[in-house]
Amino acid sequence: MAKSSQLRRKGDLEPLPNKSQKLLGLLPFAVMAVVALIDLLNGPRLGFLSLLTLGPTFASVSGSVRRTAVVGGMALALSLPLAAYNHLLGRTQNYVTLATIIAITGASMLASHLRIGRERELANVRLVAEAAQRVLLRPVPRQAGNMRVALSYTSAAAEAQIGGDLYEVATTPQGVRLLIGDVQGKGLDAVETAAWVLGAFREAAYDKDELSGVAEQMETSIVRHLTDEKFVTAVLAEVRHDDTISLLNWGHPSPLILRGDGTVDLADPPEEAVPLGLTSFGHTRPKPYQVPFADGDQILFYTDGVIEARDGGGAFYPLGERMSLLESEDPQAALEVLRADLLHHVGGPLDDDAAMLLLRR
Template identity: 50%
Template sequence: MRHARQHGGDHWPTRTSRNRREGGKHQASSPRTRTVAHLAAATPALPVLLVVLVVLADLAGGAGKIWLPLLAAGPALAAATSRPGGVLGVGGLAVLLGAALGIRHGEPAGELAAVLAALVAVTLASALASALRGRRERVLAAVRSVAETAQHALLKPVPSTVGPFQVAVHYSAAAAEARIGGDLYALIPTPHGVRLIVGDVRGKGLPAVGTAALVLGVFREAAHDEPDLLAVVGRIERSLARNLGYDDFVTAVVAGYPEPGRLEVVNCGHAPPLLVRGLDVVPVEPTHPAPPLGLRALSSQAPSLQVLPFTDDDQLLLYTDGVTEARDHGRAFYPLAEGLSRHLCEDPAVTLAALHRELLAHVGGRLHDDAALLLLRKPPAVEAADPVAPLPGPQATGADDGRPATRRAPHAAPPTDHVQRIRVVDDREGAV
């Protein structure tokens, strides 16, 4: 709608040119008509209705000096909802109606002039406020556009199908205006199988976004280069050790699917993924807990590789703590495993959409932390196509010269004219 409003004035020159061709009367009145029509189109309905109600109350109540100052509420309200042209239109209407009411009630000229001057002052101030509000909205729109572009560059959209998996991702930033936060995810096909990561950076704001960009950049490179999943985690750890502060870290789950039926998981201080097998939803607790990425130097525990069977119809949900730590008005956490069981279906996108709606209803409409959900499903393998039926027995082609008959599929297309001509030549050569 904003795009249409910005270009709405482009139609006026065409209308003026047409009026000029129709006659001098239209040409003389077109600028005034254009101004009035523009103000009428930009004038908001609610402030005009408020002005009309004040006028009706004045007419019903008698003396107008009590009601006339309330006409200033019209342009003041228009400043919050309209562009400057609309504010001026409402203010002009209020001044005209105020003057008419003052004259009708016989108000002293000095008092009426003071009231009208106040209406004019409120209208001008409201128009200025509307102009400043419009400028701030344009700046905010530009900032949100840049943030959205940065999000698409950092958290690249994941297709609905990656390798043998159906995939769905849902990301919600706590700062809705920023569209981006400290949670991260990526899922990419590599020569070593499909690999993915879901993580949560400590902190918020631009520093968290920078750390998330660093982790994703290293992961995308290492996932293609390193055949071992632990080596991928090691490269991320070394990069963070060089670039993070002493109290910064990243919790993450890194997973890989190197061969059919085999899922590898490395958990670095992150919430355990939820494995769905049949109707059971089971958390994948790490067998050997490891510290978050960036803190290995402070602990003697190293990440370990956990191998799980992952076959047809199995699903794996990875998430961040913005989901499990979401609280309702009674300070109760959101039960993610129970919600997943309620909304589980064969389409990961439908499942995540239902989970997100329930999560928002649980917290009362808005999350207070970044939240990321990534659901992976292994659909059943497509059955192999039926083998082609054998061709029927030999069929005579009408040749009695002893040559083998041509065999053709029952529904095969007839030969083209070019092929028929070649066969005629061959027959003649055979006869010779």
């Protein structure tokens, strides 16, 4: 499995400055230029010198402490010829204006320092969460039993919090078993919960003969660790040697099956069930169900970050209509085409992590 398809891509971790960031960088200089122009056009009768403080104020929003200080120095330098033009040199009003620019520049430098410190703190927390997530989300095998497997994992935009998407594929004596899920919440708490879920699956997948037994053992183990009504949506699947696939759905988006003849089926459960972690509150546990899965069929498991991705007009990504893109002989190449189409639909970085796991028979 190509490493780039399974781990967070470098472009997701270190995004290049976008147009908005560049415009913010130019804004302080543009504002001071506009203030100077207005002052000159209105003549010496009206003074706009105090508005030069907008320069360092705007600089503190996105610039460094040094940049903010430079902008403040430029505001001071610009105020002197404007003061001369307005016949204010040596007058009390000019001294008050200079003191105001100096004070606002100092306050803006402090604000910039505090902002940068907070951004570093958030970046460090995100890096820790990403590192933990990489450890949890191990590479899946390209071949599992008689199944060919492909995986695509696309991280959210850098400013979004780490999500709790999880996946695992295990080749057991009972057949190929897999799990895909999404933990409620974001950040390190979500990563910790994902660790409990994956650990429970990795143990139960080899211990239990039936898929229902895997589910029961997972629920028993996970409920002990989930607090504050946290929950996980997930799908369990098992592929044996017949032409069916067994599924068990804890309130997760249903898998899509692309048949050999090109038709697409939604593998919905016979009845809806609550997410994993909520069955202890008296809700009915989900039951396994079987759907046809013959040679030449493909089944796509995914998280809600895929189907909830929106374009500029607010339209959701039509995953069912795009299943025909999975036509390449190489499952991984096919899934990369689908991923590229998803990003094209959004037109930029995703707001939520998006995982897709493809099984081809």
